[in-house]
Amino acid sequence: DTEVTQTPKHLVMGMTNKKSLKCEQHMGHRAMYWYKQKAKKPPELMFVYSYEKLSINESVPSRFSPECPNSSLLNLHLHALQPEDSALYLCASSQGRGAHRETQYFGPGTRLLVL
Amino acid sequence: QQQVKQSPQSLIVQKGGIPIINCAYENTAFDYFPWYQQFPGKGPALLIAIRPDVSEKKEGRFTISFNKSAKQFSLHIMDSQPGDSATYFCAATRGSTLGRLYFGRGTQLTVWP
Numbered sequence: 504d505t506e507v508t509q510t511p512k513h514l515v516m517g518m519t520n521k522k523s524l525k526c527e528q529h530m531g532h533r534a535m536y537w538y539k540q541k542a543k544k545p546p547e548l549m550f551v552y553s554y555e556k557l558s559i560n561e562s563v564p565s566r567f568s569p570e571c572p573n574s575s576l577l578n579l580h581l582h583a584l585q586p587e588d589s590a591l592y593l594c595a596s597s598q599g600r601g602a603h604r605e606t607q608y609f610g611p612g613t614r615l616l617v618l
Numbered sequence: 619q620q621q622v623k624q625s626p627q628s629l630i631v632q633k634g635g636i637p638i639i640n641c642a643y644e645n646t647a648f649d650y651f652p653w654y655q656q657f658p659g660k661g662p663a664l665l666i667a668i669r670p671d672v673s674e675k676k677e678g679r680f681t682i683s684f685n686k687s688a689k690q691f692s693l694h695i696m697d698s699q700p701g702d703s704a705t706y707f708c709a710a711t712r713g714s715t716l717g718r719l720y721f722g723r724g725t726q727l728t729v730w731p
Contacts, residue, residue, distance in 0.1 A: 507661075543724070545723060546662065559718070591659075605650075606664055607664075609661035612660070612661045614659070
C-alpha cells in the first residue's frame, strides 16, 4: 500500500485565522515532505522531516509552521496567511534510508484558499 | 536556475499516437530520474523511474529512454488513450540531497479520442 492521506481536502480561511493541515502515512517511511504547488507549476519543496527531525526548511515564511508528532504524522500549521499563499499543499513520504534514489509518494493534497 | 528542463510545455495527440516528452539536466551528480503523472486536483503519482546505468525502461505503455552522455531522458507513451490526458513532470535527484526532487516545469498532455 503506497497511500499518503491528507486532510482536509479543501480549506478556506481568512488572513487572521489559524488552521492546520494534516498528513498521514502507514508505509513505515521515515522521511516526510511538504510541498506547495501553484496552478500549472511543479511542486515546490517547503520542508523535509527525516526521522521526525526537521532537515530542510526552504526559507519558508514563519506563518507556515511544520510539526512531526511521530513517524506517521506530519502537520502544517497556518497562521496569518496571505492571499498569495492560496495553492495546493502536498504531503509526500519516502523510505528515508539515506535518501539515495528514493521514491517519493504524494498525497492528494489540500486545496487552500486564503481570502 | 532550473536544474531540469522539460519540453514541450503542452502536447496534443490523437488516440493511439505516441507522445514524447523530453527532459535535460546539467548536474551529473543526479542518479535517479522519476516521472510523475498528475491529474487535475490530485497529487502527483509516480509513473516510472530510471537510473543512469540503464538506457531504457518500459512499464506497460510507458517507456523512458535515457542518454547519459547527452544528459537527456524522455518519456514515450505508446498507444495513448484519452485517460492519459494529464500533466507529466520529469524530475531528478541525487543521493546527497535527502530526496530533494528537482522537477521540470511540466507538460500538459491532451489525448483526443
